[in-house]
Structures are given as C-alpha cells and as structure tokens.
Amino acid sequence: MRFPSVRAEITPRPRRGGALLASVLVVCVLALSAQAPARRQRGSVLRSWILTVASPAVRAVAGVSRAVSGASSSAAQMWSSRDENARLRARLAKTDEELFRLRAEVRQLRDERSLRAAAPFLPVVVGSAPVLLVERRAGLHSALVGIGSAAGVGAGSPLAVPEGLVGRIVTSGRTMSRAQLLLDASAAVGARIARTGELGIVRGDGRGALLLNHIPTTSRVRPGDLIESAGIDGIYPRAIPIGRVGSVSPGSNLFLDIRVVPTAPFARLTDVLVLAPFPARDPAEGSSAAR
C-alpha cells in the first residue's frame, strides 16, 4: 500500500474546494448584499443593477417594436384616415355653418334687443320688422317691411326707430307691407318744436331732407332745436323725435323756411318698430285710412 501518494492526491482538493467555497460564498455574500434594500430606493441594489444594465437593450428593443407597430398601425390607419378626414371635413363644414347661423342670430337678437329697449319710450309697439327694400326715385321714398296683417299690422301704422320717426305703412299684405317714409315728397306729419312748443307741419322734400312749414317769422326757433311729432294729424302719436333744425331762413311770406335734419338714420335702416295706429281704431278700418 502506498499511503503517502494517496495523501498527496487528496491534499489539493480541500484547497480547490475552499477556493470554490470562498468564491461561492463571496458570490453569495455579494448576491445577498446586492439584494439588500437600497437606500432611498424601492427594491434591491441587484435588481436596480439588473434594470440599469438591461434598460438600454430593453429600450432599444421596445423602440424597434414600437417603430414597427407604429409603422404597421399608420399603414393601416392610412386607409381609414381618408374616410375619417372626409367625415371630419363634413363635420367642420357643418359646424362652420352652424356658427355662421348662430352669429347672425346673435346679431339679430342684439339689434332686436336694442330696438326693444327703446320701446318703453314709444307709444304702443306692435313689433319689430326688418326693412327688405328701400326705393328712392323721383321724390318717392318708400320701403318694404317684413311684417303684415298676420302680425296684426294694418295700413296707417306708424314706423319708428329708437332715434325717431320713420314713416307709416300704406299698404299691408299678409307678411309684408309697403311704407311711405317721411322723406317722401308727399309725406307730411304734424310737428312741434320741443323748446318753444310751436306747431307746424313737417314735409319731406323728396331729396333726403325735411322741411318744417307754417312757423311764423316771429318764432324763436334756432338751429339745433328738436322737432317732435305733435299728435295732431290723426296718424302719428305725439312726442316722437322727427329731427333737429338744420337751418332757419326768412321765407317769402309770413313764415320761416326751416330745414330739418332727420334723427332717424334713413340711409341705413335695417329694422323698424311698428307702432299701433293712432288714434287707436279697429284693424278693419286700417285700409280705408291709407291715403
């Protein structure tokens, strides 16, 4: 038997085993220590390291994956986007149309509100009406307004705006009426100088201005005086502004030549207030009142 040789063969094994054990233990210690909770972090250091090391690769892979999926989905959406685009365009057009309509309605309501705000200062207001057409030809000044007998409006109903008197309805249809404007060469209204109380007659001159007649030369009227309806003609109610005196000059006889600048904006009439006929009468009589 050769024992020494056996010993000699066995001796190195514990060394290698020790190194292995040591290295395993070190790895374990390292692994354990790595798995110990990291300071101010959730999870362990090892997991943190693993994540840190793996993140670029994972990100790269994820990026490629996203790029591929994005490209595939965009390719798929390209086909459906046309329909969607057309649908959205139609929807946008519809929205634009609605917006346009709503804006017009808001504007109309605002105008009507401003007209209505003046209503308490005017005699009985029947309603408001849009001015559809204004004709000025050879001394004729007439307007077509969008209100008629369906709204209880008849011939003889005075028209006004917040600034002053406009004219009166002479022919009324069911939903549309023809009005004679104060500027018409054959229009006349009983008037009163607000400051002095003198009475006269305002006539249209057919050229866009008004003339106040029958004011004696002894009158104290002066430019700027307010002229209002007197309520003496049986057509127009009293105390509605007509215009302001523009110029006063001595006439050829006992009366002054007085030019009146209308207060109502005749050049830009868009809506008018329709007043109840004055003095109040049955609607059936309205047609006979038209001159």
Added chain:
Amino acid sequence: MRLGRIALILAGATALEFLFGSSPYRGAWPVDWLLVATAIVARSGGFGRSVLTGAAAGLLEDALTESLLGLNAFAKAAIGYLLAFFSVRVMFGGALAVGGAIALCSLANDAIVAVLRSLLLDSPIVLGTPYALWRAIATGATAAALEAAWSFPWREWRERRRLRRLR
C-alpha cells in the same frame, strides 16, 4: 332670346334688388338691377321681348314700392324699346357707350316716373338729386362692366394663356 332665359334674368335681377336692398349699405352702390335686366334683353334686339321685359320689370318694381301700378312699367317699357332700337338700328357698341346709355336711361326712368307722378298724383317733380345721379353712375358702370365681360374674347384669352404656359 328665349323666354326661359328672360325669366331667369328677371328673377336674378329681383333677387339682386332684394339682396342689396335689405343691406344697410344699400346706398353705397345703388344699381337699378331691373333696368340692367331690361337692357340685357334689349341687347339681343327683339323689340317685343324688350318692351315686355321692361314692362314686367317695371310692374314688379311698382308692385313692391310704388303707390301706382304702371309708373315704372311705362318707363321701363319705353326704355326697353329705345335700347332695342339703338342696338338694331345704330352702330352701338363698346362698354363705355353701353354704360353711358344705361346711365342716361336710369335718369330718363326717373324723369318719366316723376312726370307721371306729378300728372297723376300731383306730386312735386324731384329730379337730379345726388342719389339719382349716383344710381345712374352705378347702374351705368355695372352695365359697362357686364358688357365688357360679355364681349371679351374669353376663348382666345384662355388659348393665349395656355400657349404661354406651354412655352
């Protein structure tokens, strides 16, 4: 000119009257579209149709705005006849000549209506107001522009443009 086209022209003129008439800026460019419509029909040279178109346009205008039916119908029928006469018998052409003639016709329309109103309604004759002059200018200028557009050689112009592009 065919009746359908005449009806279309009248309908268009009426629509334009209302379109501009209901605007607050109606006084900015007050074109007598019904007179322009009458002139367009008269341009073709048919006397009967020109007179009838003028009468119809005037009657429409009277129905909407005048106190007597027939004032503008009378004036526009006469103007339609005159315009047809000039377009047939007289060497008459060019945008400026047409514009000037229509402007004069607008003033003549006012004068005829004023005289008739004075005779029938005892209204004062109001002529030559700034508004009437402005409307005559606007109507004449619009008619001149339409005449220029009508007589412009669009086909040759398009052809020239196409050739220029090809070069």
